[in-house]
Amino acid sequence: MxxxxxxxxxxxxxxxxxxxxxxxxxxxxxxxxxxxxxxxxxxxxxxxxxxxxxxxxxxxxxxxxxxxxxxxxxxxxxxxxxxxxxxxxxxxxxxxxxxxxxxxxxxxxxxxxxxxxxxxxxxxxxxxxxxxxxxxxxxxxxxxxxxxxxxxxxxxxAEFRRIYEPSSGEWIRVDSEAEARRVLERRSREPLLSICIPGRNQAVELKRCLESIYAQMDDDGLIEVCVLDDASSEETAEVGHHYGQLHRSFRYHRDPDLAAGGSVVASQAADRGRGKFIMLHEPGDSFMPNTLLPFLNVLHTHPECAIILIQPTLIRSNPQTERLEGLSEFFRLTASSSSPPLPVVLNRKDWERTADSVQATNFLDPWVSRQHALLQLNPQFCLCRYTMTEAGRHIGSAP
CATH class of the missing domain: 2.160.10.10 (Hexapeptide repeat proteins)
Structure with missing residues (x-):
């Protein structure tokens, strides 16, 4: 040519x-x-x-x-x-x-x-x-x-023939416009990923973070964003209401009784997610361009994993994944990692199963204990070498 x-x-x-x-x-x-x-x-x-x-x-x-x-x-x-x-x-x-x-x-x-x-x-x-x-x-x-x-x-x-449904991981065949609308509505109720963000008097950082998400994703039913506000800033409420009017995939909760931070607020935020997977994220940590879509493919191809452990890389590249198993292997990877701790993304159904099954461990942190309980119920997890943010961390980080 x-x-x-x-x-x-x-x-x-x-x-x-x-x-x-x-x-x-x-x-x-x-x-x-x-x-x-x-x-x-x-x-x-x-x-x-x-x-x-x-x-x-x-x-x-x-x-x-x-x-x-x-x-x-x-x-x-x-x-x-x-x-x-x-x-x-x-x-x-x-x-x-x-x-x-x-x-x-x-x-x-x-x-x-x-x-x-x-x-x-x-x-x-x-x-x-x-x-x-x-x-x-x-x-x-x-x-x-x-x-x-x-x-x-x-x-x-052109009319609908198939629609991807995150909850089943299948491309659903549709034979009518009405059926297509039902599948799309069902998809919006259970997205592939929930990004849960606690807002703690960080309105400017939260707005920047939300802009970085919606610059990459629309109201397509694959991602929802859930913001939990501890009512410490009226500006945070303004940001929340603004994005709630713009996007159907955005949910905002204002609760003055929200825990001040740490593991308790992480668990509260995770419990709000409706997605197949749940990501806990800091409002001050914006996503880099064109990073969310490749990560959705990781979630789609690892539906059986209880945890996706994200290991940021020095060189920007596509996600590199490795399927692993067992709490001891999880300990090895997280104990050898440097600060800040490695971010984790949780399988929501496995997470819900651990709500009443957390046992006392050597760790005082209930957030960490619940992750360990999750891996005892389902030992499969995925190590994903990938960088999505400048800081490369989330509040739902592994120990």
């Missing part, structure tokens, strides 16, 4: 390293086209910006590691964005206006294809729609409306 010459790179709004863009294509306005790193675009593409932005901001954005097969057509009257790792098959047509005569329409319209989604051959995506993360659009489909994360759609017009 012959690629575009270096002289053209500098005309793009942004052009990342390691890209391979075929020279056999048409670009109407590279100055308002942004290309991420490691992007592959094959022959015969036509990218047309029919309504250039007055401020010079990009109208077509192709995320990191996207793969675009032959004859991809993109027409942007507003903005068209392919998020990281999206894949398009051959002869895909993408237009943020539903009809060609709508060119030059609303410049604020945005068409988005989410991270890791796959668009089948000869499909059309029409109008300012949003296709979520991890979706599949069947070959020859015509998408005219939003598609939630982790769904399979097909047909003309």
């Amino acid at each position: 012959h690629t575009i010459p270096p002289s053209l790179y500098y005309r793009f709004y942004r052009y990342g390293r390691g890209c391979r863009i075929a020279s056999d294509g048409v670009l109407s306005l590279p100055e308002q086209t942004a290309i991420g790193t490691g992007v592959m675009v094959r022959e015969g593409y036509r990218w047309e910006i029919s309504s250039p932005s007055k401020d010079g901001s990009p109208r077509i954005l192709i995320g990191d590691r996207c793969e675009c097969s032959r004859f991809l057509t993109i027409i942007a009257s507003g903005k068209v964005e392919l998020k990281a790792d999206a894949i398009t098959g051959p002869h895909v047509y993408i237009n943020d206006a539903r009809q060609d005569w709508e060119k030059g329409g609303n410049p604020s319209d945005t068409l988005i294809i989410g991270e890791g989604s796959w668009i089948g051959a000869h499909s059309s995506i029409l109008g300012p729609v949003k296709i979520g993360k991890g979706c599949v659009v069947g070959a020859g489909s015509v998408v005219l409306r939003d598609v939630p994360d982790y769904c399979v759609v097909a047909g003309n017009p």
